[in-house]
Amino acid sequence: MLRFIIKRLLVALLTLAAVDVITFGLFFAVPSSPAAVMCSKDCNQEKLDRVNHALGLDKPKLTQFVEFNKGLVLGRDIVYGDKTDRCPAPCLGYSFRTSEAVTKIMARGLPVTVSIVLGAFVLWIFFGVGLGVYSALHRGQFGDKVSISIALIGASMPVYFFALILLGVFVFGLGLMDYPHFVPISVNPLQWAKGLILPWLALTFVQAAGYARYSRAQMLETLSEDYIRTARAIGLPNRTVHLKHALRAAITPVITLAGLDLGVFLGGVAITETIFGMHGIGWQSVNAVFDLNLPVVMATVLIAAFFVVVSNALVDVLYAFVDPRVRLS
């Protein structure tokens, strides 16, 4: 177990390092200049050089890379013009755009994304798996057909389309709600939930559809297993057979999928955030790319990679707990 965790940790670090190198390399592989984006209209070479110097972009690429990563681990001093700022670890640098510490920007975006994703995650697992299990147990009946149809609509609908429908109906059409905006849960939990209802609904509908189909298929497969026949043969009531024996086995692959999805989504849900005007990690990363804001791009990519790597490792550990046949080694 301990060996497994150490091994996973090393692999995770290696993955993050690779993402670090690749993102950095990609950014400079693109023939574009961050300085030119920031430079005002009457731009000339002298100004460009000044901006480049201020951003530290005039140093050799390798030096920049080493400095960035040194900051990440140890913190670093950033010379900005004639000022020197101490940027403590994990230092992600300063935004090219606003000169704000990137850690601060991320600290602003992260709660938004986490709020949207965690809330939606709970809802989509509950409704998706619930619907799937219900369908499987009522296979071929009316309820099953209705659920499959709903799931099909959800699965074939892009999130931006459904999100716009939600906005169109509830905010602009019926006027039942205000345009969503984010209130931190620590400030007012009720307002927090109210502001997040629409993004939650949008993500839930689209995601739950996939989960319903997947868990229905898993459940049907499990119900045809020999051990389910055994459970019936020893005289267990249907409830126990379905909800204990069948669900227990059917849910295991769903857990894997859920863990991996959660990791991906926590890295930012750019479309949902943008449509509902929520300034989370996803929204920040899109903007940073447009602005060629290297430190923010690096930060959002690393955070996204971090979530994916962590969720992968967690899923592996979790799987060993759920399925006794799996050994961690």
Added chain:
Amino acid sequence: MTTQTSSAEPYLKVNDLRVRFKTEDGVVKAVDGVSFSVSRGRTLGIVGESGSGKSVTSLTVMGLHNPGRTEITGEILVGGRNVVGMLDEDVRKLRGNDVAMIFQDPLSALHPFYKIGKQIVGAYMVHHPGASKATAKKRAIEMLDRVGIPEPMRRFDQFPHEFSGGMRQRAMIAMALVNDPKLLIADEPTTALDVTVQAQILDLLNDLQKEFNSAIIMITHDLGVISQIADEVLVMYAGRVAEHGSVEQIMREPQHPYTWGLLESIPSLHGDPTADLKPIRGNPPSLINVPSGCAFHPRCPYRMMNPGPCDVEVPQLLRVREAGHQVSCHIPEERRRTIYRDEVSEVGVAQ
């Protein structure tokens, strides 16, 4: 015969059982008019190829078919109570308590995520709702020990995948017998095991039968298994009974061409090792379009047709000279005896 050796009524009596499944392609006549009975302490072997209706018969006795898609007529009397038409809840109480079942592949038949002990405890608790956890555990360990699993205390806390094939089947048997069932249905319990383990399991079943005085239905396609364990044999073909008799009658004086085919197709230890095996030609029939007349006629080397009744009329299951031996075949009895003596008895294990 059963009725002569045991004074009591047979524990299980099946009368004219018919099971049909409605499918998209048509109605599957899985079991078509089957009758038999088993007394406590006796073993009935049901033999036949895949799709002969032997497993469907046993699952019907257990009440394990989806009532929505299955049409069941006839009578299944378990201890005098008719399972056909019984409320689901009442059949459930019978299952695992009065009638228990063990299956072919013990790896897939045990839940992979639950410990062996927990599964046996579950089987006990469901029929003893008042029992304490400790009692159930004690009983489960006792059963594991009884079926010959070494270190039952330790094994109690292991998962099915930590057991070997033979041990798993023993655990399965322990689970089936935990409630002292009066009837045990074993659906090909040795097919997935290697031959030495097969013999151990059959011995175990024999011992347990003596101890618990239960009736056993042994479903198999393996006549070797039948000859070791059965008192009586039912040979099924296409959902009907081809031949029914004591194990001596079926093994020594079989009278149905299908039984001959089964016996001939088994290689003998004493025969010519270079001789080709003699299979039954053709394939088992579709149960949606069962051949007219005798369902076996398209594959029967002795069929009587044009003129002959074999493809026209379904043969009745009729008694032959010996008591308790019944055969459904149009060929006259004397001729069957001659064919068997002259042509069949030298081939394969038919000796």
